[in-house]
Amino acid sequence: MDDKRQASSTNSVLEPEDSMTDTISFKLNGKPVRLKVDGDRPLLWVLRTDLGLTGTKYGCGEGHCGSCTVLLNQRATRSCLLKVRDVKDKEVVTIEGLAKNGKLHPLQKAFMEHDGLQCGYCTPGMILTAVSLLKFNPQPTEQQINQGMEQNFCRCGAQVRIVQAIQTAAAEMKGSQ
Ligand code: FES
Ligand code: FES
Numbered sequence: 006m007d008d009k010r011q012a013s014s015t016n017s018v019l020e021p022e023d024s025m026t027d028t029i030s031f032k033l034n035g036k037p038v039r040l041k042v043d044g045d046r047p048l049l050w051v052l053r054t055d056l057g058l059t060g061t062k063y064g065c066g067e068g069h070c071g072s073c074t075v076l077l078n079q080r081a082t083r084s085c086l087l088k089v090r091d092v093k094d095k096e097v098v099t100i101e102g103l104a105k106n107g108k109l110h111p112l113q114k115a116f117m118e119h120d121g122l123q124c125g126y127c128t129p130g131m132i133l134t135a136v137s138l139l140k141f142n143p144q145p146t147e148q149q150i151n152q153g154m155e156q157n158f159c160r161c162g163a164q165v166r167i168v169q170a171i172q173t174a175a176a177e178m179k180g181s182q
Contacts, residue, residue: 031092034102044090049073051089052099060100060129064158071157074130075099081137100129103136111174112136121170123161131157135171144175 027044030037033056042051049066052058052075064072066085073085076098103110112132115121122128131154138145138153145153150171159167 027090029090029093031094032096034098040089042089044088046089047085048075048087048089048092048097049084052084058099058101062126062129064126064130069156069158070127071130071134072127074133074157076133076137079137079140081134098133100133103132110136111177112139112170115170115174115177116167119166119170119173121163121167123159123163127157127159127161127163131159131167135167135174138171139175139178144179145171147172 025043026041028039028041029044030039032038040051040055042055049061049063052061053063061075061084062072063085064070068083068086071083073083074081075084076082077087077092078095103113112135116128116132134154134157138150142149147168150168154167
């Protein structure tokens with residue numbers, strides 16, 4: 006993994022140190038971003054290493070655990086498997102972009118209220134997966150929540166409280182989708 010690239014001080018344009026670069030524009034947490042970067046690199050490492058958005062976590066690196074989940078055009082997507090060139094002209098949201106005007110998203114609030122986290126390592130991926138779930142199924146049953154979240158792993162065993170948090174957030178968000 007190449008972490009030698011540097012972000013400019015005024016915007017998110019990255020300057021290459023070699024010629025093996027692509028120019029990739031996309032929207033990140035509501036703002037336009039243009040990167041000069043090797044397009045084969047996983048989005049996960051571009052977010053974490055180049056852009057400093059460390060809320061997106063590295064777990065397995067193989068698409069199994071869900072800790073690296075971001076929203077790509079509003080759908081939960083594993084950033085460890087996604088080449089950064091594949092987000093060109095699309096919209097990416099990370100956990101850093103979820104709160105609006107200093108106000109937590111209802112799912113963030115509900116995770117806190119229900120103690121839906123312990124170490125918190127899985128939490129960004131859990132919350133963004135739940136955002137996507139509620140986007141496309143605003144009033145899921147408990148079974149649908151379990152199914153929708155079953156590919157995200159919590160090694161602390163917070164799954165029951167996570168499901169409760171999602172149910173609470175769904176009730177609060179009812180009609181706001
Ligand atoms: S780090 Fe991407 S799914 Fe585990
Ligand atoms: S809260 Fe620790 S892994 Fe889920």
